[in-house]
Amino acid sequence: MSLKIVVLAKQVPDTRNVGKDAMTPEGTVNRAALPAIFNPDDLNALEQALRLKEQHPGSTVGVLTMGPPRAGEIIRQGLYRGADTGWLLTDRLFAGADTLATSYALATAIKKIGDVDLVLGGRQAIDGDTAQVGPQVAQKLGLNQVTYAEEIIKIENRVATIRRHIDGGVETVEVPLPVLVTVNGSAAPCRPQNVRLVMKYKYATCPLERPADDPRAELYAERPYLTLTQWSVADVGGDPAQCGLAGSPTKVKSVQNIVFQAKESKTLTASDADIEGMIKELLDEKIIG
């Protein structure tokens, strides 16, 4: 039984490695100082997809991402690891989307892709940490969902057996296909890039990523697989009123850079006298006992 698998992946700023230059003096986020990466949990989801492809010959794995043209990099990263294809949703109308508008766009694209057996995504993206888009996509497509998955143990007779984390424990569930599964960052790590696939796909680009006077135009004409699919709102038959900022029920009222209420602190050295002094002070005041 072959499976048609779509992996949802997001290009995110690497908020884990925020340096001192991550904020501008005006208190806004300095995006230029943060490298754009493949959202970590989405790589775990890709690995589960690639394993299923190996177990079920004839299966295909496609990477679906939404973002500016440079997010085509996410599709390439997927192809380098063994994905078969990819789709980039890119349109100014998608900009400013909250999780609900994002899920609308992704669900609309998945409908266009058609006949999907499994939709896999990371548990959450590190720039928002909401974990909302997966279940919202599932609802919009009327799919079953399993969140916080550690491993898709097997798929037999179109029923998936999945081990997942719950608060304080684990659970094993059985769910009929089609299903949307979100995968934890603690699941099996993604395989590395395959050198042969990197050679094959390194020039794969979406039309919007290419310069007007592209020196590789001939190569692209010769090898159609180097042209990645890019879709606008109109291409997927989306309703602009449900996309981007217009389709987002949540509005950002204000954003503040955090200013700590500085306390009067005592600064000590690592000397024996300083540390013993502090311990005695805390014991005397019965703060520690």
Next chain:
Amino acid sequence: MNNVFVYCEIEGTTVAEVSQELLTKGRKLASELGVELHAVVAGTGIRGKVEEQILPYGVDNLFVFDGEGLFPYTSAPHTDILVNLFKEEKPQICLMGATVIGRDLGPRVSSSLTSGLTADCTQLEIGSYTDAKTKQTYDNLLYQIRPAFGGNIVATIVNPEHRPQMATVRSGVMQKAVFKGKARGEVVYPEVGKYVSPEAYVVKVLDHHVEAAKHNLKGAAIVVSGGYGMGSKEGFDMLFELAKVLHAEVGASRAAVDAGFCDHDRQIGQTGVTVHPKVYIACGISGQIQHIAGMQESGIIISINSDPDAPINKIADYVIVGTVEEVIPKLIKYYKQNSK
């Protein structure tokens, strides 16, 4: 109509503490808005067992859905319950825990009802909002306040047009307290079949295993917490030793958890546990906002860091400038020497 709802999560017949914390917050919001606090709980064999765990927090009306297949939790039946109940009741606010269940259920419900949902709020307040474009002003909105962008900024989110305004909150962020005022305390037991379609019971739970928490980080009087500066898993052994001496619990920053130095269930911060100890000892933690959101209400904060300019030092009562390798053994030594 227009009331504040809290979805109460259960394990067996025990109501989750985070739900009681949210009932307490929900009660305050409802009183401020002049509306009622309603609660909803769903499970199997819970009638007569959960009411007294919910009503004391100031609930005016409690909906108990008791039926086969509602425990262990699966997405579709609980979604059906909330979606169909909310279509009848039209609440203005719905709160749930930012737990595995709340984060599975909340987005599904919000997508069904096309309402806005904000995850992992650290503060909830009532206030007004003026749309910059239309100049329209909305009164009595729920301010959903949360750190964003990896915790580097704090955003206030509002849902001007869509109802209910939905938010999830992590365990320990709000404090639970039995309500001293008067609430109606009515309980109703709706017929599950009127709310949940038979096809909803499609996911089979083969095995459900929950262990009692290995630690009591949330309730600890002293927390010893390590960051990326601890350098390794072995570095954390030193923290466990300090914690043992001080009768403390060990916590960790996200960076330390991501690096594999410590288990995820000990992560303190916006996407982990929120703690309110008497003493918080931050060892090799720089102090990203996402971390500080989970510990800033500690009584005395001690920061041990070789960087005198580490952001966490600004909120610390004691700043010890030095390496963790040098300072922690001295803390252990002088505590043992001076305590009785």
